[in-house]
Amino acid sequence: MKVTLKNFNILLFILLPALITGGLLIFSGNLSDGLRLGFLSLPGAIFLYLAAIQNKKSWYILSIIWWLIFWFDSLLRSSTWILFSSDNEAYFIIEAIANTSYTETWEFFQLHAISIIAVLVGLVSLTIVYHYIAFKYLKTENFKQLWHSHFYRAWIIFLVLLTLTCYLMKPSRNVHPIVFWSNYQEKIENFRDRITKHKDVHHQWDRSAKQNLIVSDPTRQKQTHVLVLSESITSLDLGLCGYTRDTTPELSKRINQIKVFCNAFSPSPSTINALRVLLTESPASEHDRYSPESILAYAKAAGYKIYWLSNQDDIYLSSLFGSYADKAVYKNTRSGRSSSSLDENLIPAYVQALADPEPKKLIILHMIGTHPNYKERYPAAFNNFSADSNDAVEMLLKKNDIDPWIRSMRNHYDNAILYQDSLLAQILDKLIAEKNQDFRSFTVVSDHGNEVGHEMDYAGHSPNTKAGYQVPVIMWYDHMPSTGVDRTQTINTAELDNNLMQIMGLKDKYAPPQSYWLDQNYHFSPEINWPYWEKKH
Numbered sequence: 311m312k313v314t315l316k317n318f319n320i321l322l323f324i325l326l327p328a329l330i331t332g333g334l335l336i337f338s339g340n341l342s343d344g345l346r347l348g349f350l351s352l353p354g355a356i357f358l359y360l361a362a363i364q365n366k367k368s369w370y371i372l373s374i375i376w377w378l379i380f381w382f383d384s385l386l387r388s389s390t391w392i393l394f395s396s397d398n399e400a401y402f403i404i405e406a407i408a409n410t411s412y413t414e415t416w417e418f419f420q421l422h423a424i425s426i427i428a429v430l431v432g433l434v435s436l437t438i439v440y441h442y443i444a445f446k447y448l449k450t451e452n453f454k455q456l457w458h459s460h461f462y463r464a465w466i467i468f469l470v471l472l473t474l475t476c477y478l479m480k481p482s483r484n485v486h487p488i489v490f491w492s493n494y495q496e497k498i499e500n501f502r503d504r505i506t507k508h509k510d511v512h513h514q515w516d517r518s519a520k521q522n523l524i525v526s527d528p529t530r531q532k533q534t535h536v537l538v539l540s541e542s543i544t545s546l547d548l549g550l551c552g553y554t555r556d557t558t559p560e561l562s563k564r565i566n567q568i569k570v571f572c573n574a575f576s577p578s579p580s581t582i583n584a585l586r587v588l589l590t591e592s593p594a595s596e597h598d599r600y601s602p603e604s605i606l607a608y609a610k611a612a613g614y615k616i617y618w619l620s621n622q623d624d625i626y627l628s629s630l631f632g633s634y635a636d637k638a639v640y641k642n643t644r645s646g647r648s649s650s651s652l653d654e655n656l657i658p659a660y661v662q663a664l665a666d667p668e669p670k671k672l673i674i675l676h677m678i679g680t681h682p683n684y685k686e687r688y689p690a691a692f693n694n695f696s697a698d699s700n701d702a703v704e705m706l707l708k709k710n711d712i713d714p715w716i717r718s719m720r721n722h723y724d725n726a727i728l729y730q731d732s733l734l735a736q737i738l739d740k741l742i743a744e745k746n747q748d749f750r751s752f753t754v755v756s757d758h759g760n761e762v763g764h765e766m767d768y769a770g771h772s773p774n775t776k777a778g779y780q781v782p783v784i785m786w787y788d789h790m791p792s793t794g795v796d797r798t799q800t801i802n803t804a805e806l807d808n809n810l811m812q813i814m815g816l817k818d819k820y821a822p823p824q825s826y827w828l829d830q831n832y833h834f835s836p837e838i839n840w841p842y843w844e845k846k847h
Contacts, residue, residue, distance in 0.1 A: 317462050320452050325469075327377045327440065328352050334384045338391035346485040347387075349476040351380040352469060363450045370445060378437045383487035385433065398494070400623050400643040404501050501625060508629050511600045515590075515607035515634070522603070523611045527815035530748040532669045533614075535814055536741050537753050539585065540730060541622070541679030542771070544759030545572040545782040547727050550795050554702045555695060557727040560735035561784070565794060568738070568752075571783040571827065572797045576758040577804040577837050579771050579778040582626055584757040588806040589631060594837035605807035606634055606672075608816050615668040619659045620676040621651055627676070635674070637663070642678065650686045653677045653733055660737065664744055672814075675737070679730055679756065682770050684722035688729035695721045695728075712763040719769035723762045738786060751787035751813045755803050772843075779842050783827065787813055791828060800834045801827050 332348020357373035360366070390398050397403075419426065456462045476482040483489060545551045549558040550565070551572035561568065577594030578584040587594050590601035606616055618635035620628065623642045632638040639659040642651040656675055663673045680687050697704065697717065703724070707717045738752050759780050761772035772778030781803060805827070811817065812826050825832045 317456055317459055320448075321456060321462060321465070323444070324355050324358060324448075325352075327354060327380070331377075331380045331384045334381075334388050335391075338388035339395060340387070340391060340397070343387070343485050344384075346476055346482045347380070347384060349469075349473045350482070350486050351377070352473045354380065358444055358448065359453055361445060362448045362453065370441065373444075374437055374441050377440070378434065379487055381433055381437065383490075385429070387490075395643060397623075397644045399497065399625075404497060404625055407498055497625075501629070504626065505629050505633070507600075508633065511630070512607075512634050514600075514602045515604045516611070518603045519607035519611035522818045522820055523608055524817040524819045525612055525815060526817055530815060532746065532748045533750070533814065534664065534671045534673065534741065534744060534747050535609075535614075535751045535753075535810070536737065537672065537674045537810065538734065538737060538755070539588070539674065539676045540734075540754060540756045541581065541677060541681045542758065542760040543680050543727065543730065543756035543782060544762075544764070544777045544780050545574065546759070546764055546777055546780060547724055547762070548572065548782055551782065551797060555724055557724050558731040559728075560731050564735060564738065567742075567786055567793060569785045569790060569793050569828065570795045571785075571799060571801050572795065573799060574755075574781050574783040574801045574803050575779045575836070575842070576756070576781050577779075577802070577842065579758045579773040579842070581622075581624070581757045584803075585627060585631070587804045588755065588757070590807065594804055594842075595839060603818070604634075605810055606631065608811055608818070609672045609814065610634075610636075612670070612814070612816055614670040614672045614814075615666065617659075617663045617671065617673040618676065619656050619663065619674065621653050621656050621678045622676055622681075623649065631674075631676075649678060649681075651678065652687075652689060653679070653730070654689075657733075657736065661740065664740060677730075677733075680723055680726040680760065682760070684719055684726050684762075684769075687722075687726035692725050692729040692732070695724045697721065707763050710763070711767070713767050716763045716767055716769050720762045723760070723769070734784065742786075747788075749788050749815075751810075752785065753806070753810060753813070754782070754784035755806055756781040774843055776841075776843050785828070799832065801832070802834060802836055804837060805835075 328348045328351045331351040332344040332346075334344070335347055336344030338344075354373060354376040357369050357376055361369035361373055387398055390400070390403060456466065477486075484493065547553050547555070547557055548570075549556040550561055550570050556562075561570070576584050577587045583594075586592050586601075589605055591603040592599060592601040609616055615637070616635040618632040618638040620632060620638070620640050621642045623640065623644055628638070628640070632640070639656075641655040641659070642649055644651070656677065660673065660675060663671065678687065695701075695703075697714075699721070703720065704717065707720060712720075734754055741750055741752050744750060758771070759777050760770060761775045761777040762769045764777040765775040766772075783801060783803060805824075808821070808824060809826050
């Protein structure tokens with residue numbers, strides 16, 4: 311028993327630096343990167359071992375430098391979580407660093423010199439104390455005892471395999487301090503280049519709008535238009551559109567007020583490409599080329615104050631669209647699947663925007679919607695669908711041999727849809743309550759859909775299936791000519807900018823004749839790669 315306990319203490323002491331490295335980042339708020347960083351730091355234990363058996367000063371120094379680097383890295387990355395509850399790569403942090411001059415950097419260090427020196431002294435002291443104890447008490451026989459124990463040998467082999475896996479897998483390897491900070495510097499430079507490029511794009515937007523704008527109805531002095539850009543919602547899972555689960559109870563109550571198109575199609579299965587087509591004149595086949603025209607610029611030229619209220623942390627979209635807006639608000643400090651920010655966080659900013667006395671406003675809410683990870687997209691109160699539901703949807707998925715894991719994803723996805731239904735109803739109600747307006751409109755478009763066991767045993771963004779593109783379009787405006795649900799009319803969401811301009815009473819004097827979504831003679835004009843899920847490029 312004493313030998314076993316002694317071996318445990320020895321192993322724990324050897325692993326202590328790695329536990330500190332990963333544990334600090336985990337404790338601060340980043341579980342996945344903390345685990346990866348902990349395993350990536352484990353080769354430092356080899357330097358301790360070589361120092362103990364060879365008693366060479368070079369190994370001692372190398373071990374000290376190794377752990378000093380990893381501890382400093384973990385502390386630096388943890389600082390943004392501790393101070394801002396945010397990832398280092400969040401838009402507002404990248405933006406702040408990119409826009410900070412050398413003079414401002416020096417002033418920052420001068421202002422916080424005492425705190426910075428205290429932290430560095432503490433870090434160096436901890437490193438020296440640990441290594442002093444390690445070099446004094448860790449001997450060759452300690453390592454031999456561990457290796458000769460079958461139990462601890464198995465643990466050592468297991469840890470070695472996990473460490474090798476982290477170094478072999480690119481997402482894990484990218485967390486290594488050397489790789490991470492090299493990439494981080496590149497991101498800063500890329501951000502600066504992109505900002506410069508986007509400023510040029512914005513100037514071109516302004517020039518085009520100034521030259522081409524026609525205001526067809528100048529009598530509407532007080533207008534508020536709300537555009538909700540949701541994320542990853544396919545209309546296949548909307549109760550309004552015939553889905554067997556009632557995922558849209560709130561919107562269903564308002565069906566006599568709104569128009570819902572169930573057969574709308576996004577030109578792209580990814581967010582950036584889709585929004586560039588939806589908000590500018592870029593054709594879907596050339597989504598990587600900047601358009602000289604944007605709905606945002608036409609609105610600004612017509613005297614609208616533009617709000618960009620975002621619950622997504624996307625550097626590209628924030629610099630292209632958010633930075634162009636008169637007022638930008640960001641409620642999400644972590645990007646992609648790891649984000650847990652709920653879209654309800656946008657409501658207070660939305661209410662403030664509605665209350666703004668500015669006569670003309672275009673309020674754009676960029677929501678995270680049902681973006682994977684689905685279970686992070688709704689609060690517990692909306693956990694209505696599960697494997698225990700045992701309903702028609704669950705039965706169909708089983709019949710189609712959809713994996714239990716994907717079936718679980720479908721349940722989370724439908725719960726997220728249910729939550730979005732509640733939020734969209736709130737956003738609409740608050741707009742309708744604004745009575746002192748000459749004209750108001752409400753438009754909801756999802757950037758693209760998601761495949762969640764609809765056609766294949768898969769959950770996520772999908773360029774290969776119809777669900778990856780089929781989205782809902784929801785509309786309301788004062789004196790709208792028709793309401794209800796349209797499940798048959800196929801519409802192209804790439805025409806969002808033209809339709810919104812038409813609702814706002816704006817025209818491009820050089821635009822060719824076109825039909826609009828609510829016209830009786832609307833003509834569906836898809837992009838050249840239609841059907842998108844069958845013609846990949």
